[in-house]
Amino acid sequence: MMLSPTKLECALDRLLLADANALDSKDMTGWLTNYAEEEQASYYCRAAENTEHNLELGFMFDDCRARLEDRVTYVTEIWAGTFQDYRTRHFVQRVSHRQVDASTAEAMSNFSVFMTPMDTGVTQILAAGRYLDMVRLSGDGRAKFLSRRAELDTSVLPRYLVYPI
């Protein structure tokens, strides 16, 4: 069943905002729950410059559900206490979308991410770019990421990344 245009937009925006909220709250478990519970659920973060030159390598390359779960472990267990922490604020805006079939939609959204390192307190821009999302729609009108690609216009990051973009 195809969703009505309003319901589809509502479902996509709820997901978009839930992801921004989880990331900015450093809630990695919440971040994971925005992804479909399917083996091929994936998250990629890479410079658009790589993509434009057919280079698949990314800053983060989580091409299966197991890697998404490992990403949570990196941040919450393995890296805990080793880095200068920073706050982020994601500003996201859906710019296009279409429903592919009854259970799938794709969407493109712009993002900009502000970063405020805890030690300096000086806010700067971490990255700008766009999300290319493949979204799984469930019968009750809820949406989860089947695949999210954060394509960064920012080909040179101002520092390392701890949290996904």
Next chain:
Amino acid sequence: MAEASLIWPKNYNEVPKAAFTRKDLYGEEIKRIFHGPEWHPIAHESELPNPGDFKTVRLAGIPLLISRDEAGAVRVFYNACSHRSNQLETAVMGNKTEFECPYHRWLFNAKGDLVGCPNPREFLPGFDKADYPLGQPRFELFYGLIFVTFSAETEPLDQFLGEAGQTLRELMAGDGRLKLLGYQKVRYDSNWKGYNDNDGYHAPLLHAAFKMLNWQGGKGRQYTATKRGHVCFESALSVASGPSVLKDKDLIAFKGQDPSVGSRIVQLFPTFVSTKHLDVINLRFATPVDAETTEVHYAYFAHQDDDADMLRHRLRQSSNLLGPCGLISMEDASIFHRIHIGSHTPGNATFQKGVRDPRRLESEFSQNDESGNLPRWEYYRSVMGFERAEV
């Protein structure tokens, strides 16, 4: 202008923190080191595999254009028109067999020859296009790794590399026949020396990942090569054993053919770091941007003979294992920042581990010794002309 001076401690294992923070040293470093008689890796030729491929970079401010001509030859040019020095090519990478300066339409081929310019009859009498090719720095290739130097005095590349050349060759899969997978590019809030002094081997204590993955460092050798103190590590391959907290164990799997090659790290003076770890081949092209900023382009490679499965494995491992977001090295980046902040305090940074005699430099070290950095510091001191204190 008076040359910058800095009194260096008498002990070889002490480095003045001011060396990381004094902005007046920076201009002198650019002149003596980056524009002086040193070789700097700027690309691997596999980054431009096809005729017409090019890449542009800036090294210590100098814009460079690396191109491959129709016949397959790689050349390095200054990325500036030979007329009024307008930046010639603005793309980071691409494919072109001709480069046209938009300012006055001077046209160059991939060999750097000026092949066209409008209205030359209005130019200086006797103007000859042959006198205006693109300028070129000296460059040499080592198993495809492209080095430049801006000094006529620099010794040949093989002498510059010395024994480090052998380790570097092994690191680049033994034959340098690489295939580019992509880049991770970042800027660190760190003086270039803070980056270079800390981007070596220090896994056991900093990297929690090793402990959590039951990953013991392999037994190995650390040595320094040539008067520049290039630091090289050769260690047997070690693979994590025992229970793992990771659900995708391929991240830390070794699928290569030859485990005897193991892990390799080569750090060349002044800023280049390269590593082969498990199936990751990573060349880090670094340049100072200013006294407090270092830009590093982490380039990752596969081997040309890899089959589709191996290529996929290298892509998955390279993206997530090392580098500025990598499982076992993200915290390095934080250390570069913190060293730079902490160095704004009085006194000297002291090296301890592996230092047997603070008045003597050695060239063989244990794998986890931090004293391997000391010959490089001594070379830096001598190049900068800093005197050692008497007591």
